[in-house]
Amino acid sequence: MLDKIQKLILGTVQFGLDYGINNPAGKPREAEVEKILVRAYESGIKCLDTAEAYGTAHRIIGNFHKKYPDIRFDIITKIPGNFHGSITTKIESYLKELNVDSLKGFLFHSFESYQLNKDKIVKLSALKAQGQIESIGVSVYTNLEIDKILQDEFIDIIQLPFNLLDNINLRGEMLSKINDSGKIVHTRSAFLQGLFFVESDCDNKIARCLKEELDYLKKVAIGNSISMQKLAINYCLQQPLIQNVLIGVDNLDQLNQNLSDANYLLKSNLINQIDKIMVKQVDLLNPSLWN
Numbered sequence: 001m002l003d004k005i006q007k008l009i010l011g012t013v014q015f016g017l018d019y020g021i022n023n024p025a026g027k028p029r030e031a032e033v034e035k036i037l038v039r040a041y042e043s044g045i046k047c048l049d050t051a052e053a054y055g056t057a058h059r060i061i062g063n064f065h066k067k068y069p070d071i072r073f074d075i076i077t078k079i080p081g082n083f084h085g086s087i088t089t090k091i092e093s094y095l096k097e098l099n100v101d102s103l104k105g106f107l108f109h110s111f112e113s114y115q116l117n118k119d120k121i122v123k124l125s126a127l128k129a130q131g132q133i134e135s136i137g138v139s140v141y142t143n144l145e146i147d148k149i150l151q152d153e154f155i156d157i158i159q160l161p162f163n164l165l166d167n168i169n170l171r172g173e174m175l176s177k178i179n180d181s182g183k184i185v186h187t188r189s190a191f192l193q194g195l196f197f198v199e200s201d202c203d204n205k206i207a208r209c210l211k212e213e214l215d216y217l218k219k220v221a222i223g224n225s226i227s228m229q230k231l232a233i234n235y236c237l238q239q240p241l242i243q244n245v246l247i248g249v250d251n252l253d254q255l256n257q258n259l260s261d262a263n264y265l266l267k268s269n270l271i272n273q274i275d276k277i278m279v280k281q282v283d284l285l286n287p288s289l290w291n
């Protein structure tokens with residue numbers, strides 16, 4: 001079984017676009033991203049999650065690989081929905097831009113993108129057989145979307161949101177189904193884009209709607225003398241049905257904190273307390289619906 005740090009995948013939307021709900025500074029400077037990537041690699045995080053849609057992220061990763069020839073991250077990237085043209089040419093352009101010889105994973109960036117580009121899957125499988133791609137996958141939001149992908153033998157990876165509120169109560173059954181189908185589970189939104197760290201009486205509309213649940217989480221964290229960061233990252237990392245956990249950071253301090261927190265072991269009674277939380281308005285847990 002992978003140790004917890006090896007289970008981590010570093011997300012890169014924060015590097016290419018202004019992102020995160022408590023992030024007035026916006027995307028970090030390239031020099032800061034360099035420090036984050038060196039630290040991540042040295043600490044055992046060998047894989048990056050990126051996408052064509054993440055602004056300058058591809059270019060920044062490519063520059064990093066050029067500047068640090070001894071460091072080569074495994075790269076998972078994603079194709080947008082409105083893609084037209086040759087999938088072979090597209091992947092060749094990604095490999096060149098990212099400065100890698102192959103992709104660890106090639107994902108459809110949404111369920112819509114998967115449905116719109118199903119005709120490309122046979123070609124993708126051929127590129128997989130040639131070694132340009134290791135795994136094909138889809139990034140989704142809902143359990144309904146997962147159900148519609150489970151039967152597709154060409155899909156190896158399903159990336160879905162999972163965290164203290166979008167938890168085992170809401171996702172447990174689906175995680176079992178994905179594992180039973182032999183596919184790999186990648187989760188994101190471990191920190192709900194930073195929502196776990198805001199004051200529940202702040203002017204954030206979603207935080208106010210989830211005040212009851214956020215206050216309960218704070219009570220659990222204080223009651224167990226651990227930080228919300230430690231609770232959030234380890235609740236995801238200690239799930240046996242999840243193979244990899246994506247996290248995003250805006251700066252080196254956040255990465256260092258998450259790396260040290262990941263060595264903490266949550267007791268099972270604490271995990272059970274979180275498993276019991278049942279958010280009724282599940283749309284509140286879907287950041288793509290927040291605006």
Ligand SMILES: NC(=O)c1ccc[n+]([C@@H]2O[C@H](COP(=O)([O-])OP(=O)(O)OC[C@H]3O[C@@H](n4cnc5c(N)ncnc54)[C@H](OP(=O)(O)O)[C@@H]3O)[C@@H](O)[C@H]2O)c1
Nearest residue numbers: 011012013020021022023139188189190191192193194248
């Ligand atoms: N549809 C998709 O495929 C999709 C969608 C979203 C994301 N992703 C991927 O998932 C990755 C992670 O993004 P996410 O949305 O899932 O974010 P997340 O990991 O839930 O939250 C990341 C945010 O949490 C805050 N944070 C992180 N560490 C912290 C710490 N130690 N202390 C305090 N705050 C901390 C930062 O925001 P603040 O500083 O603002 O608090 C950071 O931007 C992205 O980079 C991207 O690669 C994919």
